[in-house]
Amino acid sequence: MSPHIDTENGVNGHEPVPELVPAVPGPVSTPSVAPEPTARQFPKSTYLKPAPEDAVLDLLGVGFGPACISIACALHDTLEKGKLPAQPNVLFLEKQSEFNWHAGMLLPGTKMQISFIKDLASLRDPRSNFTFLNYLHKNDRLLDFINLNTFTPARAEYEDYLRWCARHFDDVVHYQTEVVSITPVEADRPAKTFEVTARDLRTGAVKTYRAKNVVVALGGQGYLPEVFPRNHPRIIHSSQFAYTVPKLLADRNAPYRIAVVGGGQSAAEIFMNLQNTYPNCKTYMVVRADFLRPSDDSPFINGIFNPEFIETFYPQSSASRARLLADAKATNYSVVRLELIEALFEVMYHQKRTLGSDERVWPHRILSGRHILSVEDSPNGGVHLKLEGGAGNDGPVEEIEVDMVVCATGYERKAHLELLKGVYNLLPEVDGSKLSEAERKDRWVVETGKGSTTTSRVMQVGRDYAVRFAEQAVAPGSGVWLQGCNEATHG
Template structure:
């Protein structure tokens, strides 16, 4: 019997946010596990504890998806890890029902995620960052090749090597900052918001600006206006006011699990139509209730003449420089083509995120991965990177697949089904590929030689 079975994981998850948490559940609930074939899995998370957009857990902000789009329900409504079961075990099921609301607060949903995550403490290592992924230079005793992950463990201040036949990369979105602006003292990306705000004396914040036209920008502007009653709040909006998110029933079908197939197997014209007609379901848009709250607040100030909330529409940030104890923001208006300067005590950049890319993480393994004419990764329907036939391992992406799988690539809307599809793929491919591993050994050595 091959001794490597005790040393090689079937799948290692890089990152332990909602996506890989959902995968962990799906692996545990897979039909094959009950037949005596458990999947050996481990997850590594660089945060010191479970956390999901902690710095945007603003009071009373709600989820933009139904509570039924939790980690499991669309895949397995009977799962014990459903949001409904969380409410039941927390003693709040009746009270939540009495709210007559499909959308829990973001804080409560975060508590739900923590509750689920606590059941997988034996599989996840926190304060552990995966530094790189390489292919093992030699096969194990049964001629199987595997991936080697170098992991930095902050708790012990050392690195370790973990072996895996498959990896699931879910490192999250990457904060996007304008090229002409650098974060620093009193200049924060929205992903840092609450943490940075707590470190500042509110009395020192007399003028605060928020850049952006999406949900986070509007939420932060509303929050600052409510919590800093003596401050002037400037909303620097790239469009002519906030645009409302389309959450009507037919438009929301773009987030259905079936829509992934329509996008993936559709023509270029099909995929273009998805983005052209339905981008306003998620990108650079704001929920109707927040828009109305901000407009009411602004109008009330117009009535009293005591203005604190200012909207600078069709305005771009040209530069930010330090001006004594404040930051001087150079603004360009597309309305009158004028440039003005604004001295502010804090600047919040709610300027969005870019997709994650695994290129730096997988290193030389990238040589085995296929790309399309535009240089993007080719990805199979089961979220596995397309690789050379001789490459023996699976690299799954939970994010960075918008060009192949559509709008739900990194969203919670499809997290339960996506996790289940990856779990099915890992288990099915592992069993199907086992007899062919030995035949692949020489071919993969040849591929390494071609890669240099």
């Protein structure tokens, strides 16, 4: 449950809470997207320099989000202190055209929910140049930030800080470059190097890199429940919200009808943002649970996010880890910050006060305890949702028609499996039938071969986040490392 991982409802990590202004029909208060970044004063690292074109890289990072930026910062600091004998050959490949961090959910007024001290460097080395405080100092805002009297900066400012850190390493990052495969060099046994094949998204050109170590840090991919059609122009995931909604719903004063699906922080933020941005809209928040639940960020349970907690968590059995994660679910999943719950309740209260008890006439409704039976196109170009209520999903059926559906339904973290198909033959064999249900959730069983020659293999990560290959399949000093998809084993 890493605190920098974005989830459907992550609230105890780097997750925002909007300005707590009750949203009732009235003037438009704020724009739907955050201001442009303002980071400056980012001299490029003098320690991480481009490697020769034909060099075998010591480290290649797939993705350049917070995980790999942290690695780059740590390498810079280590070299600066003279703790490495030589400069490593390092390269990061990033699919995006430039750095951005959850820009699709960068809503106005949102704030961080963890202390700025949990930045990319402070807990590792408070004297690092890559701390949030140094970012403020370099951008001439340190005293002003102190006068804010807060440990939780605006989310837009924190994204700007991450961008500021990233810009230090422009010389060793190739943007608009999509990695398509990772395979061992065939001549190597045990494998000493890996071939990483990538496509330049601007030109379509394909290039192959060689690296001893590969870090795969792809982030999460928006999850849509099976009931929703894929690639529908009016059904989007919350990660696309700030990009897509202003284009599709261009008239701020139009009486749009919008459904938000989900019961966590992201859903609640979007539900509130729509009411503030479109004063004449009609919104529905469709929630599977019977109630919106507050997040638990109390000091003792927050210890699950401490780095040293991994030493307690990782050695436990799969079943024990699963139980512990279930106990800590309220820190990060299907929960909403209490302040936002109270703001939403106030909206509901004033609708009841002014419009009466019949919720069907309210412009903004929270439809809790609902199961989505079907999703279909409506004749006028909208989306028709059929909902079923009741504790056992056997209650009355309600049908609503909307112009757009926003699914704040969480993220999947399995894109690495497709990327790493080329290394499957290096993994140890396993009898999948002997794995318990809990064991199947903290590792990935994959198949190699075809037909009668199919072999089951298992992909697991060690305490150090390295993929555990079969004995003598990979040489010491080489490997593949996974970031951002290890909650079941590392918390």
